[in-house]
Amino acid sequence: GDSVTQMEGPVTLSEEAFLTINCTYTATGYPSLFWYVQYPGEGLQLLLKATKADDKGSNKGFEATYRKETTSFHLEKGSVQVSDSAVYFCALTSSSGANSKLTFGKGITLSVRP
Amino acid sequence: EAGVAQSPRYKIIEKRQSVAFWCNPISGHATLYWYQQILGQGPKLLIQFQNNGVVDDSQLPKDRFSAERLKGVDSTLKIQPAKLEDSAVYLCASSFEGKNTEAFFGQGTRLTVV
Numbered sequence: 001g002d003s004v005t006q007m008e009g010p011v012t013l014s015e016e017a018f019l020t021i022n023c024t025y026t027a028t029g030y031p032s033l034f035w036y037v038q039y040p041g042e043g044l045q046l047l048l049k050a051t052k053a054d055d056k057g058s059n060k061g062f063e064a065t066y067r068k069e070t071t072s073f074h075l076e077k078g079s080v081q082v083s084d085s086a087v088y089f090c091a092l093t094s095s096s097g098a099n100s101k102l103t104f105g106k107g108i109t110l111s112v113r114p
Numbered sequence: 115e116a117g118v119a120q121s122p123r124y125k126i127i128e129k130r131q132s133v134a135f136w137c138n139p140i141s142g143h144a145t146l147y148w149y150q151q152i153l154g155q156g157p158k159l160l161i162q163f164q165n166n167g168v169v170d171d172s173q174l175p176k177d178r179f180s181a182e183r184l185k186g187v188d189s190t191l192k193i194q195p196a197k198l199e200d201s202a203v204y205l206c207a208s209s210f211e212g213k214n215t216e217a218f219f220g221q222g223t224r225l226t227v228v
Contacts (some may be wrong), residue, residue, distance in 0.1 A: 042221065043220055046218075093215075102207070
């Protein structure tokens with residue numbers, strides 16, 4: 001079945017540091033890939049997405065590129081802020097069949113210190 | 115646009131009691147999901163509805179969990195009887211019909227079973 005693997009956390013960085021959060025996936029067909037973020041006390045919200053190979057999703061300074069050859073969708077940001085502290089989830093939807101099923105990784109907690 | 119509404123936000127019950135959660139999806143969204151998120155883990159899909167039909171309930175513990183979506187709009191998730199390991203955040207999400215569309219999440223219901 002479909003699965004998403006995220007790097008182990010938590011991750012603690014200083015403000016303005018470079019961020020990379022690794023994500024790899026296993027899926028049949030051609031999935032769409034997502035990064036969701038959960039800020040403290042809030043619900044999950046979509047950060048960015050990519051629907052086909054070589055697509056780059058971007059939002060709020062975050063970027064991730066859909067790499068079919070390495071089955072990866074790593075999240076990057078050039079300069080993190082304290083306000084980026086949150087839990088980040090990589091996810092995919094399988095494209096087989098008429099309906100999409102959204103599968104999540106375990107999530108990783110990012111803490112950014114001033 | 116109103117988001118996904120869930121209630122209650124918090125619930126504490128004793129083991130072997132029953133509990134019900136309610137979800138009102140975004141207007142026009144045909145697909146509705148219920149996820150269970152145990153502390154430190156990613157959301158796990160319990161059940162997925164397309165309108166008022168079940169698309170996937172393969173990970174729903176059917177001996178104690180049940181869900182319905184009357185008239186293809188609101189949904190309720192019930193646990194009867196609850197166990198200690200059911201302590202988790204229960205997330206409802208909705209999306210437009212079709213493949214690879216974005217899911218919008220409610221804030222969740224935090225259940226504690228004591």
